[in-house]
Amino acid sequence: MDYILSGNQIMFILFSAMIVIFSILTVTSRRILRAAVYLLLVLISTSGLYFMLNYQFLAAVQLTLYAGGIVVLIIFSVLLTSHIDEKFESPALLKKVYGAIASILGAVLVINTLLSYTFIPGIEPAKDVNMNLIGNSLISWGEQGYALPFELISILLLAAMIAAIVVAKKVKTK
Amino acid sequence: MHTVIPIEYFLVTATLMFFAGVYGFITRKNLITILMSVELMLNAVNIIFIAFNRYLYPGQLEGHFFALFVIAVAAAEAAVAIAIIINIYRNFQSIDVEETDKMKY
Numbered sequence: 482m483d484y485i486l487s488g489n490q491i492m493f494i495l496f497s498a499m500i501v502i503f504s505i506l507t508v509t510s511r512r513i514l515r516a517a518v519y520l521l522l523v524l525i526s527t528s529g530l531y532f533m534l535n536y537q538f539l540a541a542v543q544l545t546l547y548a549g550g551i552v553v554l555i556i557f558s559v560l561l562t563s564h565i566d567e568k569f570e571s572p573a574l575l576k577k578v579y580g581a582i583a584s585i586l587g588a589v590l591v592i593n594t595l596l597s598y599t600f601i602p603g604i605e606p607a608k609d610v611n612m613n614l615i616g617n618s619l620i621s622w623g624e625q626g627y628a629l630p631f632e633l634i635s636i637l638l639l640a641a642m643i644a645a646i647v648v649a650k651k652v653k654t655k
Numbered sequence: 656m657h658t659v660i661p662i663e664y665f666l667v668t669a670t671l672m673f674f675a676g677v678y679g680f681i682t683r684k685n686l687i688t689i690l691m692s693v694e695l696m697l698n699a700v701n702i703i704f705i706a707f708n709r710y711l712y713p714g715q716l717e718g719h720f721f722a723l724f725v726i727a728v729a730a731a732e733a734a735v736a737i738a739i740i741i742n743i744y745r746n747f748q749s750i751d752v753e754e755t756d757k758m759k760y
Contacts, residue, residue: 490659501671504676507691507695513688542723542726554737559687562740580678580682583677592670603712605713608714608716610719618720634724638727638730638731640731645737648735648742
């Protein structure tokens with residue numbers, strides 16, 4: 482076994498270190514705009530992990546929808562609702578301690594379980610995930626077809642769009 | 656390629672990210688930062704789906720499509736949540752969860 486890191490391993494270490502560090506900063510930063518930017522970095526490095534696993538389409542969706550859409554939406558609402566360099570006070574010590582206990586205990590439990598379980602790698606040949614296959618799967622049904630969830634998600638998106646407009650609409654007061 | 660990095664590394668990364676989200680969900684008081692914690696948790700679950708799909712069932716695409724639909728649901732959820740947050744801000748001039756304790760003002 483050699484200890485020279487390959488390019489893949491270096492990229493993985495970089496991405497996962499970015500994910501862990503910036504997700505902790507996202508939840509501890511006291512400036513809300515900075516927290517949003519840290520969240521953006523977490524999402525971009527997640528998309529890097531998807532690229533490493535050869536799911537290019539999903540990585541592109543992650544970049545455009547999460548990093549491009551949701552984070553911009555969050556930043557807009559931050560700018561609408563709070564002053565730009567507002568700094569909120571640190572949460573109460575008791576709350577911090579409870580939160581830290583809950584999350585550290587949970588993380589230890591889950592990681593312990595993960596490491597004691599032996600995963601059996603699949604032996605079937607890996608599928609080439611290209612656009613053709615994704616498009617055909619989304620409109621076919623039966624085995625390997627996802628037409629029903631696709632239709633459901635379209636109804637959900639329509640409902641969410643209407644709901645967002647109705648909720649955010651200014652109520653006229655006469 | 657994916658014999659180089661064991662699957663456990665992906666899972667441990669996603670676990671740490673998920674529990675960072677849990678910590679934020681418990682300690683934060685601002686509604687937008689709570690929403691960001693929820694996004695972190697959703698994203699961590701997506702990584703786990705994708706890693707399982709690639710390593711354990713490479714001949715199928717269930718995890719891939721599940722992650723795709725999770726992303727779509729997260730987008731819808733963020734849109735509605737932010738509409739609600741803007742409305743709360745309009746009514747209370749604050750989005751602190753401890754001050755917004757009335758359903759109807």
